[in-house]
Amino acid sequence: xxxxxPVSAAIGGLLIxxxxxxxxxxxxxxxxxxxxxxxxxxxxxxxxxxxxxxVAGLIxxxxxxxxxxxxxxxxxxxxxxxxxxxxxxxVGFGTRLGSGCTSGHGICxxxxxxxxxxxxxxxxxxTAIVTVYVTRHLVGGS
Amino acid sequence: MEDANSTIDKAFNxxxxxxxxxxxxxxxxxxxxxxxxxxxxxxxxxxxxxxxDPSLALVMASxxxxxxxxxxxxxxxxxxxxxxxxxxxGKADVDPRLISGAALFGIGxxxxxxxxxxxxxxxxxxxxxxxxxxxxxLAGMLLHxxxxxxxx
Numbered sequence: 001x002x003x004x005x006p007v008s009a010a011i012g013g014l015l016i017x018x019x020x021x022x023x024x025x026x027x028x029x030x031x032x033x034x035x036x037x038x039x040x041x042x043x044x045x046x047x048x049x050x051x052x053x054x055v056a057g058l059i060x061x062x063x064x065x066x067x068x069x070x071x072x073x074x075x076x077x078x079x080x081x082x083x084x085x086x087x088x089x090x091v092g093f094g095t096r097l098g099s100g101c102t103s104g105h106g107i108c109x110x111x112x113x114x115x116x117x118x119x120x121x122x123x124x125x126x127t128a129i130v131t132v133y134v135t136r137h138l139v140g141g142s
Numbered sequence: 143m144e145d146a147n148s149t150i151d152k153a154f155n156x157x158x159x160x161x162x163x164x165x166x167x168x169x170x171x172x173x174x175x176x177x178x179x180x181x182x183x184x185x186x187x188x189x190x191x192x193x194x195d196p197s198l199a200l201v202m203a204s205x206x207x208x209x210x211x212x213x214x215x216x217x218x219x220x221x222x223x224x225x226x227x228x229x230x231x232g233k234a235d236v237d238p239r240l241i242s243g244a245a246l247f248g249i250g251x252x253x254x255x256x257x258x259x260x261x262x263x264x265x266x267x268x269x270x271x272x273x274x275x276x277x278x279x280l281a282g283m284l285l286h287x288x289x290x291x292x293x294x
Contacts, residue, residue, distance in 0.1 A: 003186050003195040005177055012176020013201035017208025019168035024213060026161040027150060028222030029229050031169065033259040038283040046148040053159045054166035055262065061170015062179060062263050073174045075264055076182035077271035079254040088261075088275040090250030092282020095258060097290070098243020099231065102257045103169075105244070106202055109231075111209035112217075116233060116240055123241055124248035131252025132188040 020108050023054075032104025033058070034095035098124070147226055158224035170263045176201045179264050181255030181271075188252055 020031040027050060039051045066072050079087060095101045098120055100109065105124075109117020150158050177183045178201055186195035221227055251257050256264075256275050264272045 003183070003193060003197070005195075005197050006200055009176050009197040009200040010204045012172045012174070012178065013204030014208055015168050015172030015175065016201065017172075017205035017212070019165040019172060020205070020209050021212035021216065022161060022165040022168065024222065024228070025216045026165075026223045027158055028225040028227060030231065031165065033169075033257075033262065034283070037258055037262065037280070038287070041280055041283055042287050046145065046151050049151040049154075050159055050162045053163040054169075057163040057166020057168075058170040058259065058263050059265060061167050061172075062174045063266055064167060065171055065174040072267070074177070074180050074182075075267045075269055075272065076180055077254070077256075077269055078182060078185065079271055079275075081270050081274040084254050084256075084271040084275040085278040087250040087254035087256065088278025089282040089285075090246050090253070091257060091261075091275075092250075092279035092284075093286045094243045094246030094248075094250060094282075096243065096283050096286035097239050098245075098247055099233065099240060101247060101259070102251075103259050107205045107209055108213070111206055111213045112230070114231070114234075116231075116236055119236055120240055120244040123244035124251060127245045127248030128188050128252035129190055131249045132185055133191055135253065136185075136189055137191055 016103075016107060020103070020111075024108075030104055030108045032100050032108060034092075034101040035099075035104055038096055094124075145229060148229070149226055150224060155224050161224070169259065172205075173260050173263045179260045181260070183255075184251075184257075184260070185255040188255070 023029055023031045036051045036054050039047055040055055062073055100120060105117040105120040110121060173179045177197060183195060184198060186193065187198035217228065254275050256272065258279065261272060261276050261279060265276055
């Protein structure tokens, strides 16, 4: 567990939870990133503007961090652009089919004690862990 | 996706939109501080057979430590501050779409170490893998829309 960063993980998690709570309190909506983004992509008459505002904040968040701390976040990608395309397609299609991702099911759905969200979270955690096991230890061999 | 009761856009409620922007900003900040914006760190959590990094579990736990009591309290209110009602997912039953969608999402998540929030928050890094992922993710969402969603 040499890479474990408990303090920053706990603080970051609190901020994420606070963000989702603020959204429900002020706007009455679930902070599900995949749902919000697909709503920007496929605009509706009544629910586009707030989604754009949320996504703008989400994208500016890391820049606010850079402005305050003076350093950029570490972003290390191990997947090639081609593999990233395959992964992106699966995530885009899968989150729509499964009605949510880590935020909507994992942070908000579980907080509402939704049976669907508990199950979805267990399933995507499991397939992600198996995928990493296969690519890292069976095929990749590192 | 669309709800006739929704007033935030129609009323152009600037105050409400500012709060939504702020929650997006906090969310992006939380992803950055926690390190979840970094695909290598997410893979470190998913790689239970390697040098396991439990950080992601702690991020979820501390997020839930806020949302569980927060949602409980808020949903007891009659309505949110700037809307006429709460907009909560209506489906309650587990169906094959939920399971297969979550399974497919997990495979993509494991392949790249990216899920929708961190991927979008990471686009200003201009990393070519993050950008390719986001473009493909949007394409995947559109594909689902055109293949499986009913349009009016």
